[in-house]
Amino acid sequence: MAQMKDPLQISAVTNPDAIAVVNGAELISYQALNQSVDRCAASLLRQGIKQTEHIGYLGTNSLEAITLLFACIRIGALFCPLSTRFPQTQISELLDQLDIVALYESKPGRFDVPSIQRWSKETEEFQPKPLESGQPSTLILTSGSSGFPKAAVHSLGNHIASAQGSADQIPLKPGDAWLASLPFFHIGGIAIVIRCLLAGATVVLPSHKSLIDNLASHPITHLSLVNAQLQQLLQEPQGCRYVARLHCLLLGGGAITESLQSQLNQLNVPAFCSYGLTEMASQVTTGRVNTQGVCGHLLANRELRINEGIIEVRGATCFLGYYQQGTINQPFDQDGWFNTKDIGQWVNGQLKVSGRSDNMFISGGENVQPEEIEAALKQHANVSDAVVIAIDDPKFSKLPVAIIKTVTNDFDQDELTDFICQRIARFKRPRHYFSWSETIENELKISRKRALEYVMSQMGHSEDR
Missing domain, CATH: 3.30.300.30 (ANL, C-terminal domain)
Known part of the structure; x- marks a missing residue:
């Protein structure tokens, strides 16, 4: 496997004083974040966390989550974010099924696993080792829209390849600011972090409950929403003004209505739709929003084919497999294709998704x-x-x-x-x-x-x- 540095390490050298994360009134530079990650990594090792072990995170989008994500990557452990919306009994089951050895949460002591101790602000000795691009780094649950969620294992290389391909359609540069509007237990939330830190841009953590208040608190250039969130935002008194300021709006949720398309045209905001899935580390195709339901062109580092009407994918962003009973189950055919169970077709070079084969x-x-x-x-x-x-x-x-x-x-x-x-x-x-x-x-x-x-x-x- 090829060796690589994580995107934070790279940006900490090339843009040390640039702002990596906005956390309310706190502005964290790339250099400061990188040092915090090293302290966290040293703390994890001191607490007995070993390579390939699974570390759970249960909480909101936070600076601690970003720090823990990259600390896990640096020591070779897997970062496993869990939804705070799950009932406590389901979280207990997941902690057991996913073999999580320690858990970081805002209210420790609720579960029968050791708690991750908060890392010190004092300097701790830690020497980062070269990272393998294919080493497992995250364990992200699928949406589970039709049943119990599956745990998808991704490597750091998967995440970086995803961010690099995304940049082909959605430019991102130092000085840009992407609101972390999607939860970190969702692949879209992790993708925002990786894209920003790879590009030297800024992750803006939500400091308010409402979307409109978060947009008002800090200048946002990039925003990810589902269609329903956008419709609600545009109904707010200042919603149109904040949307019109965006350099990019990335929408999920399928075709948009003609009225919503008309509103976006009037605001002259670059708005994109995409087809993606957890197993491919977020986006697979991306294009301009439309009412016809086409999802854009194939991004770099991905492959896609239509096999008897079903979308199949593979490539550098494709996950390593599902974590099940202590092993990584690889649900691929002999040529490495993953059956998404989505029904699709190409329309003038763009992908159109008709639905799920298992919904028919x-x-x-x-x-x-x-x-x-x-x-x-x-x-x-x-x-x-x-x-x-x-x-x-x-x-x-x-x-x-x-x-x-x-x-x-x-x-x-x-x-x-x-x-x-x-x-x-x-x-x-x-x-x-x-x-x-x-x-x-x-x-x-x-x-x-x-x-x-x-x-x-x-x-x-x-x-x-």
Whole structure:
């Protein structure tokens, strides 16, 4: 394996006085952050942490998380961030399943694993060793939108290759500031950190609960959001002003509505969409936002092919495998391709994702893709978000129903049915519509399992056909 330095070490030499992290009123230079990481690494070794061991982090996006991430990389341990939204019982299960030997958390002592002691501000002896590009460095859980999350293992080389490819479409330079708006337990949150530190740019940690307050507290040039967050931001009194200042807006969440596209055009902000996944260390393709649902061109350091309608990927950003029962399970074919289970096609050189192959269901002998119905619903001026799931039916086997988020907080089911039947085949129309519930949201994605539970609780198993 090739040897390499972590991006923080490089930027600490080339831009020592540049600001690496904004933490509220505190401005941390690259040199200071690099020294803090060395102290943390020395502390971890003193606490008995060994190479290849798994170190958990349970907390918000923080300076401690960034410091611990790079300290783990330098001693050869794996950084394992966990969601603070998980119930305590699930966290306990994950600590056991992921073989986490020590945990850093803001409120230590809740779990039956040793706590990581806070590192000193005093200088500690630590001599960084050359890093292997392929050595495991992080353990990131997938979104788990359809079940229990899997633990994806990435190397430092994976993360750096991802950041380098991203820069082809989204320029990032010293002086730029990217708000850490995505949680560090999500691959998108880790990607923001790696991109910034590789480019000598600044990571701005959220110091307020609301997005608008964070944008007001420090000049932000780069921002990552999902579509629903952007819609909410633009409804704020100062939202349009802050969005218009951005050098780059990176959106996740599929095709945007025509009204949202119009607003972005008026603000003249460079807005991008992407297709990505945890297993590929974030982005795979990136392009300008659009209402057609295309996700842009393939980025450097990635390979993608469509095999019988299914997207398969490989390349320098591709993860090492899933951590399961003490080993890394490698779910690749003999040529190294990973089956994403996403359905896609190339449209004029750009990728279009139609949905998940494991979401498709059969209704009356016809294949139905929920994402097609969702995209059609979101073309309606009153629908800001939608999720479609299947319910059992004695005649048709399965029937689609929809949960929708509306601008006006109400809707006319007959009018929606007429609207959607003009855009897709009539047999695909949702037979029931339900108002949005926050209970179906799972971090940055929708949990279809929770959506089904919500629908069944609402309809009492009765149907209107």
